[in-house]
Amino acid sequence: MNFRPRLTKNTVLFGGTAVWGLLLISCVAVNxxxxxxxFVAGAAFVGNKGCVECHEEQTSKIHTSLHAKxxxxxxxxxxxxxxxxxxxxxxxxxxxxxxGNIINPRKTSETCFQCHLDKRGEFSLANSHQVMNGKMSCxxxxxxxxGHAIRGSGASLEAQNENCxxxxxxxxxxxxxxxxxxxxxxxxxxxPHGSVNQKMLVARDANLCLRCHLQTTDRNGAxxxxxxxxxxxxxxxxxxxxxxHEAVHxxxxxxxxxY
Ligand code: HEC
Ligand code: HEC
Ligand code: HEC
Ligand code: HEC
Ligand code: HEC
Ligand code: HEC
Ligand code: HEC
Numbered sequence: 001m002n003f004r005p006r007l008t009k010n011t012v013l014f015g016g017t018a019v020w021g022l023l024l025i026s027c028v029a030v031n032x033x034x035x036x037x038x039f040v041a042g043a044a045f046v047g048n049k050g051c052v053e054c055h056e057e058q059t060s061k062i063h064t065s066l067h068a069k070x071x072x073x074x075x076x077x078x079x080x081x082x083x084x085x086x087x088x089x090x091x092x093x094x095x096x097x098x099x100g101n102i103i104n105p106r107k108t109s110e111t112c113f114q115c116h117l118d119k120r121g122e123f124s125l126a127n128s129h130q131v132m133n134g135k136m137s138c139x140x141x142x143x144x145x146x147g148h149a150i151r152g153s154g155a156s157l158e159a160q161n162e163n164c165x166x167x168x169x170x171x172x173x174x175x176x177x178x179x180x181x182x183x184x185x186x187x188x189x190x191x192p193h194g195s196v197n198q199k200m201l202v203a204r205d206a207n208l209c210l211r212c213h214l215q216t217t218d219r220n221g222a223x224x225x226x227x228x229x230x231x232x233x234x235x236x237x238x239x240x241x242x243x244x245h246e247a248v249h250x251x252x253x254x255x256x257x258x259y
Contacts, residue, residue, distance in 0.1 A: 038103040038111045040087035047077035050093050061146040085111050108136045127193025157185040175250030179257055209239045
């Protein structure tokens with residue numbers, strides 16, 4: 001077994017094994033390192049046409065999926081995108097669909113890390129969604145079988161937020177006083193994979209807010225944010241401590257999002 005072939009740029013290799021050999025996968029403009037699909041001992045690739053009969057739900061829209069592009073370049077098999085995430089399927093098909101002969105990435109994110117190497121690091125950061133211990137899966141936020149893989153993003157940022165608020169109901173709203181930042185999506189302030197900062201914030205201090213709220217200084221040294229002198233307030237470090245803008249997601253009582 002040998003996972004050495006690592007190409008970036010436009011050429012992508014599956015790791016070589018006795019079973020697969022070195023198979024070139026056809027994938028346009030991929031600028032990342034790729035390794036092998038998950039390994040199923042003794043199984044060979046059969047192509048998506050070998051899955052259709054029993055898995056209509058997953059197969060019917062796969063052509064709209066970004067991952068439909070990820071395929072072993074063996075014309076006789078047609079597309080093999082299913083197997084690039086689930087591993088070679090011949091044994092599973094032959095057995096009429098028993099578990100154990102096919103990989104279900106819900107149980108392990110290793111499948112995804114094969115190609116998205118950088119994500120392992122993000123989920124290993126101190127503040128992250130609990131994917132590494134299996135309590136959550138990439139599939140909670142990504143639809144591997146349809147459309148743009150990021151749930152909701154095909155439609156609008158609001159739809160993407162809805163995926164988050166299906167679990168995080170406290171941030172859902174609607175609020176009497178909405179914070180318009182939410183229109184930029186939860187990802188305007190949070191890295192959904194993980195962050196060195198608490199609460200997976202993209203910045204740990206006032207800079208989180210100052211990216212959108214202009215800070216100006218007058219000649220007396222007053223520092224204005226949102227029309228108010230924040231000279232002393234900014235010394236608190238963050239803007240969301242109690243007594244300041246604690247209700248960053250929106251408020252039903254306070255227009256300046258104090259509580
Ligand atoms: C990008 C990787 C990826 C590709 C490509 C992919 N799948 Fe999946 N598949 C997943 C993930 C992730 C899950 C687990 C979903 C979840 O967490 O809910 C899954 C789950 C499944 C399941 C189990 C569903 C269940 O309810 O337990 C089946 C069956 C399946 N996929 C079939 C297919 C078929 C058939 C194809 C090709 C048409 C395919 N998959 C392509 C990643 C992929
Ligand atoms: C002859 C019917 C049949 C074919 C063909 C078939 N499957 Fe399945 N598959 C099943 C059945 C039935 C199950 C459910 C097994 C169970 O729940 O015990 C299943 C389960 C799965 C699962 C979930 C396994 C798990 O551990 O949760 C995945 C993933 C999957 N199939 C992918 C594929 C892929 C990819 C192909 C094509 C290479 C394929 N299947 C072809 C019948 C089939
Ligand atoms: C065999 C390689 C491979 C595997 C395995 C794989 N991906 Fe991908 N993924 C790709 C490629 C190629 C693209 C599209 C090219 C690009 O934009 O970089 C992509 C795109 C994505 C995107 C969208 C990226 C964007 O920029 O919009 C997401 C999200 C994603 N994959 C999640 C997953 C998840 C979750 C899994 C595991 C269930 C997975 N991938 C498994 C190769 C793979
Ligand atoms: C809590 C929800 C959530 C989970 C869990 C999650 N993602 Fe994401 N992911 C997102 C969102 C939201 C985006 C879009 C980020 C943006 O627009 O800035 C994204 C973007 C991506 C992208 C494309 C952009 C990039 O950062 O390269 C890839 C690839 C990706 N995720 C892979 C994965 C993999 C692999 C897993 C599992 C190991 C995973 N994600 C788990 C929410 C999640
Ligand atoms: C499937 C459910 C689920 C989805 C979907 C989900 N999360 Fe989470 N999220 C969790 C769980 C569980 C925790 C961990 C809570 C804990 O440890 O107490 C968490 C933690 C968080 C935290 C840190 C909270 C803390 O106390 O440190 C933030 C921020 C967060 N999620 C944002 C998001 C965003 C943004 C999205 C959408 C991109 C999202 N979540 C999607 C379940 C989910
Ligand atoms: C304007 C920036 C911003 C946006 C946009 C944003 N958040 Fe937050 N979020 C924060 C800040 C700041 C905190 C930390 C609050 C604290 O520690 O008191 C936080 C905390 C959280 C927490 C932890 C709550 C707790 O009680 O510990 C969750 C969960 C969360 N956000 C989810 C979301 C979701 C889901 C969305 C999108 C619907 C979202 N956030 C959008 C800034 C934002
Ligand atoms: C993605 C951009 C963005 C980010 C990041 C952001 N905001 Fe906002 N915020 C807005 C927009 C847009 C408005 C509505 C227009 C306005 O009043 O400037 C708003 C309005 C507000 C208001 C209401 C003003 C009023 O009286 O009506 C407060 C308070 C506020 N933001 C605080 C914060 C805090 C605190 C943070 C950091 C946790 C933050 N914002 C981060 C975009 C953002």
